[in-house]
Amino acid sequence: MSTTAADASARIRETFGVEAAVDGAMVTVVVPRELWTELAHFTNRVLGCRYFNWLSAIDWKEHGLEVVCRLENLDAGLVLTMRTRLGPGETRCPSLAGLCRGADWMERECYDMFGVRFEGHPDLRRILLSEDWEGYPLRKDYAVDTPFAPYR
Amino acid sequence: MEVKPPTPQIPAPVWTEFKDLQEWEKYHQERAPDDKTSDTLAAIADAIHHMPGGWIVTTTTEKIFNWARKSSIWPVTFGLACCAIEMMATFASRFDVERFGMVPWASPRHSDLMIVSGTVTIKMAPMLKRIYDQMPDPKWVVSMGSCANSGGPFRHGYHVVKGVDRVVPVDVYVPGCPPTPDSLMYGLLKLQEQVGEFQKTGKRPTASDPK
Amino acid sequence: MPDTLTKQVVEVGYGGNERLMMNMGPQHPSSHGVFRMILTLEGETVVAVDAVIGYLHRCHEKLGETLTYVQYPSIASKTDYVAAMTSELAYVSAVETIAKVEVPKRAQYLRVIAAELQRIASHCLWLGTWCLDMGGALGGGATVFLYCIREREMVLDRFEELTGARLLYGFHQVGGTRYDIPPGWDTKVRETVDFIERRIDEYEAMLERNTFFVVRTRGVGVISRELAQDVGVSGPLIRGSGVNYDVRRAEPYSSYGDFDFVVPVETAGDCYARYRVRMVEFRQSIRIVRQALDGLPEGPISSRPGVKSVGQVRVPKGEGYARVEGARGEVGCYIVSDGGPKPYRMKWRGASFSNLAVLPHIVPGHKVADVVAIMGSVDPVFGEVDR
Numbered sequence: 224m225s226t227t228a229a230d231a232s233a234r235i236r237e238t239f240g241v242e243a244a245v246d247g248a249m250v251t252v253v254v255p256r257e258l259w260t261e262l263a264h265f266t267n268r269v270l271g272c273r274y275f276n277w278l279s280a281i282d283w284k285e286h287g288l289e290v291v292c293r294l295e296n297l298d299a300g301l302v303l304t305m306r307t308r309l310g311p312g313e314t315r316c317p318s319l320a321g322l323c324r325g326a327d328w329m330e331r332e333c334y335d336m337f338g339v340r341f342e343g344h345p346d347l348r349r350i351l352l353s354e355d356w357e358g359y360p361l362r363k364d365y366a367v368d369t370p371f372a373p374y375r
Numbered sequence: 376m377e378v379k380p381p382t383p384q385i386p387a388p389v390w391t392e393f394k395d396l397q398e399w400e401k402y403h404q405e406r407a408p409d410d411k412t413s414d415t416l417a418a419i420a421d422a423i424h425h426m427p428g429g430w431i432v433t434t435t436t437e438k439i440f441n442w443a444r445k446s447s448i449w450p451v452t453f454g455l456a457c458c459a460i461e462m463m464a465t466f467a468s469r470f471d472v473e474r475f476g477m478v479p480w481a482s483p484r485h486s487d488l489m490i491v492s493g494t495v496t497i498k499m500a501p502m503l504k505r506i507y508d509q510m511p512d513p514k515w516v517v518s519m520g521s522c523a524n525s526g527g528p529f530r531h532g533y534h535v536v537k538g539v540d541r542v543v544p545v546d547v548y549v550p551g552c553p554p555t556p557d558s559l560m561y562g563l564l565k566l567q568e569q570v571g572e573f574q575k576t577g578k579r580p581t582a583s584d585p586k
Numbered sequence: 587m588p589d590t591l592t593k594q595v596v597e598v599g600y601g602g603n604e605r606l607m608m609n610m611g612p613q614h615p616s617s618h619g620v621f622r623m624i625l626t627l628e629g630e631t632v633v634a635v636d637a638v639i640g641y642l643h644r645c646h647e648k649l650g651e652t653l654t655y656v657q658y659p660s661i662a663s664k665t666d667y668v669a670a671m672t673s674e675l676a677y678v679s680a681v682e683t684i685a686k687v688e689v690p691k692r693a694q695y696l697r698v699i700a701a702e703l704q705r706i707a708s709h710c711l712w713l714g715t716w717c718l719d720m721g722g723a724l725g726g727g728a729t730v731f732l733y734c735i736r737e738r739e740m741v742l743d744r745f746e747e748l749t750g751a752r753l754l755y756g757f758h759q760v761g762g763t764r765y766d767i768p769p770g771w772d773t774k775v776r777e778t779v780d781f782i783e784r785r786i787d788e789y790e791a792m793l794e795r796n797t798f799f800v801v802r803t804r805g806v807g808v809i810s811r812e813l814a815q816d817v818g819v820s821g822p823l824i825r826g827s828g829v830n831y832d833v834r835r836a837e838p839y840s841s842y843g844d845f846d847f848v849v850p851v852e853t854a855g856d857c858y859a860r861y862r863v864r865m866v867e868f869r870q871s872i873r874i875v876r877q878a879l880d881g882l883p884e885g886p887i888s889s890r891p892g893v894k895s896v897g898q899v900r901v902p903k904g905e906g907y908a909r910v911e912g913a914r915g916e917v918g919c920y921i922v923s924d925g926g927p928k929p930y931r932m933k934w935r936g937a938s939f940s941n942l943a944v945l946p947h948i949v950p951g952h953k954v955a956d957v958v959a960i961m962g963s964v965d966p967v968f969g970e971v972d973r
Contacts, residue, residue, distance in 0.1 A: 274831075275818040277940070279933045281922055291920075293907070297815065297831045325818035328943040336647070351640035351972055352534065353498050360533055360648055361931075367531050367648045374497050374536040375526075453613060455620055456642055456969060457667035460711070461753060464742075467735035481615035481723070499620055499641040502612050528661055531652070532645030553753050 226299045231270050238265060249302040256307050260317045263292070263305065267322060272296040272303050275325035280337045282363045287311040288337055292319070292326075309339070318343040336361040437574070444487070444513065445570035447476040448563075451486035453506060455493025458520035461553040462492045470556035472563065483509040488566070489543070490559075494522035494529055495536040507543045513573065517562055518545045521552045528552065605633065610957070612641045615723060618715065618961055619968035623945075625954065632957060635949045637942060639971050646973040650932035655681050655899040660756040665917075665934055666970045667754060668711055671697075671704040672912035673970075674758040676934075679839060679908035680919040681760045685901040692885040693762035694841040699878045700748070700757060701840075701910070702871040703741055703775070706782060708913035709864050709871075710738035713789065716962030720802055730789070737785055740778045747771055760899045762888025772879045779872045786868050793861075803857035807948050807960035810855060817947070818940040821915025822867070823964065826860035828853040833911040840910075844881070845874050857963035897927035907935075914938050914965055936970030 228250050232243040235252055239262060243252045254262050266272045272294040281289045292305045309316055318341035319326040330341045331350040338359035341347055349356060358365055368375075423429040450472075454462055466472055466479050480486045483506045495503060507516070518539050521527035526537035539545060546569060549562035610623040620641035626634040646665060650658055662677040663670035675697060682689060689697075714734030721727025742752045749755040749765050757763055793799045809819065814827040824831050832849045834842040850866035852859035890899070901923040909918035915937030922931040941964050949957055 273812075273815045275816060276916075277818070277918070277920075277933070277935045279920065281931045297829060297836070300836060323818075324813070324816045324947065325940060325943060328939065332939075349640075351643040353640070360645070365533070365648075367533060367645065367652055369533045371497055371533070374500055374541055375533075451613075452615060456644075457664055457754060459619070460668060463715075464735060464739070464752075467739075468732045469736065469739050479723070483613075494642065494644050496641060496643055498643065499612060502641070506613050528664070529644040529649065532649055534643045534645050555752060 226270050226296060226301050228301060231301055231303065234269065235262070235265070248300050249304065251304045251306065253306045253308070256309060256313075256316060259290075259305070259307050260319065260322070263294070263319050263322055266294050266303050266305070270296060270301065270303065271299065272301060275319075275323040275329075278319070278326055278329040278333060280333050280339055280361075282337060282361065283308075284363050285311060287313055288339060290316050290333070290339060314338050315340045315342055317341070318347075320344045335359070338362065441571045441573050444573060445567040447478075448488045448515070448567070448570065449478050449480045449486040450488040450490050450517075451483045451506065451510065452479045452481050453489050453491060453503070455491070455495065455499065456522065458492035458523070458553040461556055462490055462519065462559065465556040465559050470560055472560065475563065475567070477563065483507075484511065486510060487513065488515050488517060490517045490519050491523040491539045491543075491545075492519040492553075494527060495539045495542060496534050497536060498534070500536050500542050503539070504542050515546045515566060515570065516543050517547045517549060517559075517566060519549045519551075519559055519562070520554055521550060524548045524550060604628075608954075615719070618719075618966055621942075621961075621966065621968060621971075623957070625957070627954070630953050632949055632952055632954060635946050635957075637945050639942065639968070642968045642972040644969075644973065646934060647932055650929055652928065654897050654927040655760055655901060655929070656893055656896055656927075659758050659760075660754070662919075663754045663756065664969055665936060665973055666912055666914065666938070666967050668967050669704050669708040669913040670754050671700045671757060672910050672917055674755070675701060675840070676908055676910045676912075676917045676919040677921075677932075678758040678760055679910065680906050680921045681899070681901055683906035683908050684904045684921060684923050685760070685899075687761050688889050689762055689840070690886045690889055691841065691883045693887045693889075695878050695882050696763050696767070696887060697758065697840045698842065698845070699775070699875055699882075700745075700763075702874045702878070703744060705871045705913045706779075706868060706875075707738045707741040707745075709868055710734040710741070712864065712913070712962075712965045714738070716959075716965070717793070717799075719958050719962050720799070730792070733785070733789070737782050740781065744771070744775055744778055747774070759888060759890070759893065761890035762886070764888070766887045772882070775875065775879060779875055783869065783872050786865065790865060800858065802956070802959050803861060803963070804854075806857045806952065806956045807963060808855045809944055809948055813944065813947055814855075817944045819915065819944050820937055820940065821912070822860045822863040823915065823941050823944070825850060826852050826863045827855040833909050833916050837909065839908070845877050847874050857959050860963045900925070900927055901929075909935070912937050914967060914970065915941060917970070934970070934973050936973060938964075938966040938968070938970040939973075942966050942971055 228245045228248050231250050232245045235243045239258055241252060241254055243250050274295040274297050276293040276295055278292040283289060288309045290307050294303045316339050318330055320330060321343060330344055333339050334347050335349040335351050336359060348354060420433055424433040489507060518524050523539045526535050529535040530537055547562045547566045549559055551558050606627045608625045608627055610625060612620040612622045622638040624636040625632050659674045659678055662674045666673040714731040717730035718727040746752050747768055749757045809823060809827045811828050814824045814829060830851045835849055847870045850863045852862050903923060903925045905922040907918055907920040909916050917937050918935035920933040921929045924930040949960060
């Protein structure tokens with residue numbers, strides 16, 4: 224299936240009603256949290272973006288967290304970046320682990336570093352830090368040199 | 376969650392008051408409670424040493440034992456990060472350490488030396504301590520690279536231990552990021568010199584002894 | 587540990603209902619670094635695997651927010667420390683994408699030469715350690731290991747002449763490279779590359795005519811096409827499973843479009859296919875190095891010469907994701923900038939992180955000895971996994 228970026232952007236606009244910015248072969252879509260899983264399913268099935276590249280989050284301080292996900296259609300060379308703002312103080316986000324097995328570890332890392340709770344993830348626990356670690360390091364209110372006696 | 380570090384009250388460093396070195400010196404002067412060296416044999420060796428002419432026997436035996444210990448130090452392969460690649464290069468054929476008798480051995484129960492090569496993280500520190508505890512006495516530790524010496528370029532990270540000497544006592548520090556195989560070999564040869572002075576009857580070596 | 591925590595449980599029907607949970611701990615001769623696998627075994631067959639990572643989490647992403655764009659490239663090389671050139675290139679390319687910095691042609695060619703030489707060195711290490719794991723440290727494995735390290739040392743000597751360091755370089759800076767090639771270097775590189783090409787024939791003959799090697803790698807650790815795309819593996823893993831995805835062709839960076847090379851793709855998806863992909867990549871890297879040396883243009887090596895102050899590179903507000911084809915796959919760096927000298931958010935897309943995520947899906951059903959072969963063919967570097 225040959226899908227160009229402009230084509231994909233138009234289809235997203237007519238299906239979801241959200242604007243999709245096009246930059247070369249890359250399409251960036253900002254959706255509200257409620258449409259997150261639907262958009263992911265649409266991208267996977269209709270647009271053929273079956274390659275799960277990565278998923279992460281950004282902490283915008285008082286504006287809250289934002290989850291960013293990048294999916295690709297390797298045959299058509301189409302890249303789709305999905306973004307959703309979780310809102311200030313909000314940490315829940317629907318999980319894509321049922322759709323893509325690659326989301327499993329990526330969402331666990333996002334939970335570990337930002338505290339984003341992915342609803343529907345089968346096994347949400349810390350992946351990089353030990354299970355009993357307190358705090359979410361990549362948030363802006365966590366200092367990089369937080370002490371941890373007796374090691375530092 | 377608001378997690379802010381307390382402002383550190385760092386006293387001006389005076390070298391002899393540096394706590395880790397003091398602990399290291401004490402470790403080599405006093406015996407640890409779980410030290411497996413036999414007090415009886417040490418007492419007998421001291422008695423022979425102080426008999427007239429007995430020093431010939433004890434120093435010769437010590438020389439032979441220390442020569443045997445230093446000529447076949449077996450490191451446990453404890454590669455953590457980038458320094459592990461340089462450690463592997465040291466064990467390979469260009470900078471061969473097997474000519475010094477050092478056979479890299481995976482099991483800690485059969486090795487004498489732990490070369491901590493790479494960054495020690497808070498998650499890894501208990502595992503490191505466990506491997507160290509599994510090694511039989513006498514054992515030595517070489518801290519390889521700046522991450523193992525003091526935390527290195529990652530010193531300010533929240534998950535990095537500021538130096539492996541917060542976990543195990545270290546005998547030789549090899550600086551570098553990563554240290555070239557030449558540097559590591561120099562460090563290992565320095566360790567061999569140290570091992571040659573191991574447990575001298577009547578006198579225990581410390582870091583502040585002039586060589 | 588309850589079964590809800592394990593990913594995929596294969597019912598082997600062994601008959602015995604004794605399952606053993608065995609720890610292949612962070613310190614293991616063949617775990618390629620600090621990696622822990624909790625294997626659930628029925629007899630000798632692995633039924634489920636729980637991979638525990640994070641033993642080398644060195645806070646790269648948080649430190650990246652505290653270090654400037656000039657300070658960080660040296661630290662970037664420590665993510666994929668076996669292929670440090672490509673890691674630095676990913677970070678520096680991301681900054682250049684956002685700041686729209688022009689990189690001179692000579693610098694681009696130098697970057698290509700460095701990246702491909704680094705790929706050769708990294709694959710030498712991969713082959714050596716993989717065969718070391720499979721053959722045993724005191725036996726046949728050490729043979730291939732010592733041969734490969736001998737070749738790798740030659741390449742590292744070239745890097746030492748170029749940058750002064752053997753493993754972690756600090757060669758790239760925003761706008762170009764930091765060092766130019768010393769006189770006589772290109773002749774030496776051509777000699778090195780010719781020498782290595784003859785040796786690759788030796789390795790292939792040594793390994794492919796060895797029954798044990800073939801039996802241990804054919805049909806072991808098969809990654810299907812769908813699984814590879816679903817999990818997001820890249821590099822030799824995805825090309826060994828039939829998907830023609832190479833960042834150098836998908837999104838050519840740093841003048842890769844000027845060079846003529848073949849991207850190897852195998853369809854079997856097992857360890858042997860990944861081995862074949864990497865062996866062909868050896869030769870193709872040599873080909874690219876020769877072409878780059880032949881066509882190396884004159885000119886400046888950086889559009890921002892000299893480092894005068896730590897905060898001198900200021901990047902306008904924006905964000906960008908740049909990826910390079912590292913030795914292990916797609917290494918990417920996603921930077922969000924807020925206009926200052928330091929990034930606001932920096933995310934590393936480590937190739938080995940996604941590659942390792944495929945392990946819980948392919949290991950169940952194999953024997954414990956096959957786990958070692960699979961780990962070697964996945965070739966993880968834990969600086970990239972844990973960052």
